[in-house]
Amino acid sequence: MAQVSLRDRNLTQTRDVAPARQKNVGLLGVSLFIASESMFFLGLFLAWFFMRNTSDAWPPAGVTPPPIAPAIFNTAVALLSAFAVGLADRAIARDDRRGLVGGTVVAGALGVIFMAVQAIEFTELATLAQSSAYGSAFTFLLLFHVLRVFVGVILMAVLLVRALIGHFSSKRRLLVQATAMYWYFITGVWLVVFAVLYLIG
Amino acid sequence: MASISIPIPLRERAKSGVLGWLATVDHKKIGIMYMVMSFAFFIAAGLMALLIRLQLAAPNLQVVDPNTYNQLFTMHGSAMIFLFTIPMLVGGFGNYFVPLMIGARDVAFPRLNAFSFWITLGAGLVMLIGFVFGARSDAAWTAYVPYSTKAYSPTVGMDIWLIGIILLGIGSTLGAVNFLVTVYSMRAPGMTAWRIPMFVWAMATTAVMVLLATPVLTAALIMLVADRNFNTQFFVANRVQLWQHMFWFYSHPAVYIMILPAMGIISEIIPVFSRKPLFGLRAVVISTVIIGLLGFTTWVHHMFVSGVDPAIERFFMFTTMVIAVPTGVKVFNWLATLWGGSLNFKTPLLMCLGFLATFVIGGISGVMQGSIPIDQYVHNSYFVVAHFHYVLFGGSVFGIFAALYYWGPKITGRMFDEKLGKLHFWLMFIGFNITFFPMHFLGLQGMPRRIATYDPGRGWELGNLIATIGAFILAFSVLIFIINAIKLRHGERATDDPWEGNTLEWSTSSPPPEYNFLEIPTVTSDRPLFDERMRTPHM
Numbered sequence: 255m256a257q258v259s260l261r262d263r264n265l266t267q268t269r270d271v272a273p274a275r276q277k278n279v280g281l282l283g284v285s286l287f288i289a290s291e292s293m294f295f296l297g298l299f300l301a302w303f304f305m306r307n308t309s310d311a312w313p314p315a316g317v318t319p320p321p322i323a324p325a326i327f328n329t330a331v332a333l334l335s336a337f338a339v340g341l342a343d344r345a346i347a348r349d350d351r352r353g354l355v356g357g358t359v360v361a362g363a364l365g366v367i368f369m370a371v372q373a374i375e376f377t378e379l380a381t382l383a384q385s386s387a388y389g390s391a392f393t394f395l396l397l398f399h400v401l402r403v404f405v406g407v408i409l410m411a412v413l414l415v416r417a418l419i420g421h422f423s424s425k426r427r428l429l430v431q432a433t434a435m436y437w438y439f440i441t442g443v444w445l446v447v448f449a450v451l452y453l454i455g
Numbered sequence: 456m457a458s459i460s461i462p463i464p465l466r467e468r469a470k471s472g473v474l475g476w477l478a479t480v481d482h483k484k485i486g487i488m489y490m491v492m493s494f495a496f497f498i499a500a501g502l503m504a505l506l507i508r509l510q511l512a513a514p515n516l517q518v519v520d521p522n523t524y525n526q527l528f529t530m531h532g533s534a535m536i537f538l539f540t541i542p543m544l545v546g547g548f549g550n551y552f553v554p555l556m557i558g559a560r561d562v563a564f565p566r567l568n569a570f571s572f573w574i575t576l577g578a579g580l581v582m583l584i585g586f587v588f589g590a591r592s593d594a595a596w597t598a599y600v601p602y603s604t605k606a607y608s609p610t611v612g613m614d615i616w617l618i619g620i621i622l623l624g625i626g627s628t629l630g631a632v633n634f635l636v637t638v639y640s641m642r643a644p645g646m647t648a649w650r651i652p653m654f655v656w657a658m659a660t661t662a663v664m665v666l667l668a669t670p671v672l673t674a675a676l677i678m679l680v681a682d683r684n685f686n687t688q689f690f691v692a693n694r695v696q697l698w699q700h701m702f703w704f705y706s707h708p709a710v711y712i713m714i715l716p717a718m719g720i721i722s723e724i725i726p727v728f729s730r731k732p733l734f735g736l737r738a739v740v741i742s743t744v745i746i747g748l749l750g751f752t753t754w755v756h757h758m759f760v761s762g763v764d765p766a767i768e769r770f771f772m773f774t775t776m777v778i779a780v781p782t783g784v785k786v787f788n789w790l791a792t793l794w795g796g797s798l799n800f801k802t803p804l805l806m807c808l809g810f811l812a813t814f815v816i817g818g819i820s821g822v823m824q825g826s827i828p829i830d831q832y833v834h835n836s837y838f839v840v841a842h843f844h845y846v847l848f849g850g851s852v853f854g855i856f857a858a859l860y861y862w863g864p865k866i867t868g869r870m871f872d873e874k875l876g877k878l879h880f881w882l883m884f885i886g887f888n889i890t891f892f893p894m895h896f897l898g899l900q901g902m903p904r905r906i907a908t909y910d911p912g913r914g915w916e917l918g919n920l921i922a923t924i925g926a927f928i929l930a931f932s933v934l935i936f937i938i939n940a941i942k943l944r945h946g947e948r949a950t951d952d953p954w955e956g957n958t959l960e961w962s963t964s965s966p967p968p969e970y971n972f973l974e975i976p977t978v979t980s981d982r983p984l985f986d987e988r989m990r991t992p993h994m
């Protein structure tokens with residue numbers, strides 16, 4: 255009997271041993287969570303298109319869409335930060351802790367810049383949200399996306415502290431991978447948000 | 456069933472007393488807490504149903520005023536679905552038995568599991584305490600706009616209801632992640648896909664539906680909360696269809712979330728009490744998964760009078776008819792399992808037979824309503840009330856009681872009193888049919904649902920009186936169950952495997968130790984305990 259592999263399997267059933275398989279368990283959990291997050295945004299997007307198709311004018315007369323320039327800027331910021339997270343993840347896979355710290359700092363800082371730009375946007379969106387269904391849906395998509403960015407930035411902060419303490423290595427990087435996955439997801443959602451809100455309109 | 460020896464995990468020592476429950480991350484204790492919570496909500500929602508039935512017993516009664524009546528059926532429906540059926544089946548039986556049936560020591564994320572429970576309990580208490588203190592929604596469990604908008608429901612009760620449902624959704628979504636990871640990665644050695652017990656298959660399919668359907672409802676709920684409190688403009692003007700689409704995108708799958716686990720339960724019990732393997736295990740598994748997928752494609756059948764494009768309506772009529780096929784496949788498989796078996800008519804089997812009899816009636820009236828012309832006639836009538844109680848009570852609740860009688864000995868270590876169990880079953884079965892069968896006729900005679908009273912002379916008197924009498928028989932049967940559960944303390948001790956079961960939970964002690972299995976079993980078929988019995992001589 256293949257004693258070793260069976261043993262491995264069983265060890266995953268306790269909470270405190272067998273990092274190798276627990277890593278996969280954690281990432282599977284994160285993927286499923288991302289699947290449900292996607293459905294949340296799918297719901298909002300379908301609401302957008304449903305309202306768009308059942309309205310006479312979209313945006314309705316008298317409502318001007320927000321400017322596109324900040325969104326283009328933020329698209330660049332989002333893509334760069336996703337790239338930085340990717341670098342951080344690959345760095346720790348090589349046991350390069352400085353690379354991890356550097357990548358995390360850059361990605362987290364870009365995340366903060368993203369939120370700052372959105373915060374400025376929101377000063378105008380507050381009235382837009384109450385103007386029309388168009389404005390409400392526009393605001394909702396930006397708001398619930400930026401909430402995810404906020405969660406992502408918190409994850410980055412935790413990651414950074416733990417990276418500085420030296421918690422991670424090529425064999426122990428579940429949180430790094432999970433954060434990276436979630437961050438790619440947020441970036442992907444942003445690209446769709448950008449396309450739907452600003453390009454398709 | 457060979458077993459291999461591995462060290463028992465070094466956990467914190469199990470704490471005893473109240474703290475042991477509050478701080479627990481043990482899937483069994485969490486499962487028991489879900490069951491107790493759900494049952495308490497069942498009693499509360501059942502009492503509301505009795506008030507509803509009292510009010511309707513005769514024309515022009517005023518047991519409660521019409522507003523209170525609306526609040527009662529709203530909370531009755533919401534609590535029965537969100538606070539009883541779903542948490543009982545998924546949170547209760549799912550938590551307790553999925554790890555045991557796959558030979559695991561716990562779920563994949565025990566702390567997340569505890570979090571899901573506490574958020575569920577918190578949401579339920581917020582809703583119920585709000586109800587007791589008068590902060591009540593009266594927009595029905597469907598919370599259709601415009602009833603649920605600020606203009607028609609100005610009080611805070613509606614907001615409390617909405618926030619409660621949002622929190623429940625978060626709890627069950629996280630629970631679904633947990634179940635799927637657990638089933639995927641923590642099965643005992645040798646438990647390949649076709650050896651996974653039917654109940655676990657059902658729970659995994661259910662978890663996928665929870666995971667993908669709930670977030671859409673959450674989005675809709677948040678939009679409505681924002682409309683009511685922050686003046687957003689989602690559900691204004693004639694956009695009532697938007698709410699209906701988003702609501703039913705979740706709530707049609709939700710009916711499968713409530714029935715698939717119950718189907719899983721009876722797929723476990725019927726073979727054990729027929730002394731035969733489940734007929735066509737693979738067909739049952741495949742139809743479960745197909746129901747799970749098709750369940751996402753039928754929601755517009757709730758909107759046949761909402762002014763949806765007729766071409767789209769016809770598409771959804773078609774999918775609704777199609778989903779009856781895998782459901783029928785399962786019914787035939789259960790019947791074929793029973794056929795020629797040496798049936799052991801204990802309470803668990805009786806409950807399964809009750810399930811079959813009533814669920815088939817509910818399924819047939821469901822297919823009837825899936826047809827656009829019929830639905831346009833019976834929509835919003837008592838025919839619909841009859842239909843969904845035949846599937847929800849007749850299906851899910853009979854399944855729940857089947858599970859309580861079947862697994863109760865495993866959970867408590869004591870056997871139920873069979874006589875009381877049988878009395879409970881017969882009273883419940885008869886009471887159920889007396890309550891709900893007349894509602895078919897009331898509906899066809901034009902009695903609308905959700906009315907606080909009615910005038911005499913429409914031919915509705917007799918049916919309503921009979922239904923109310925039935926409801927009290929039903930309530931009495933539940934009382935007998937409670938007595939039976941209390942008597943359990945002095946019941947006969949249960950052996951590890953009192954029913955000669957097939958699945959791994961019967962290989963450990965009753966109740967199981969905190970670590971579930973001293974040795975993690977190795978599985979070589981879909982009936983590991985049967986194999987074990989074949990190998991070891993009878994005692």
Ligand code: HEM
Nearest residue numbers: 501504528532535536540595596597847848904905906926
């Ligand atoms: C104790 C036995 C029960 C009785 C006597 C009962 C009775 C009723 C009645 C008479 C109504 C219609 C109220 C109206 O339209 O004015 C109703 C509604 C409803 N019931 Fe029950 N019920 C029982 C158990 C259940 C169970 C077990 C479930 C679900 C698992 C359930 C789910 C619902 C739902 C979803 C509604 C619709 C509420 C609405 O219209 O918003 N009921 N019940």
Ligand SMILES: [Cu+2]
Nearest residue numbers: 707754756757
């Ligand atoms: Cu449906």
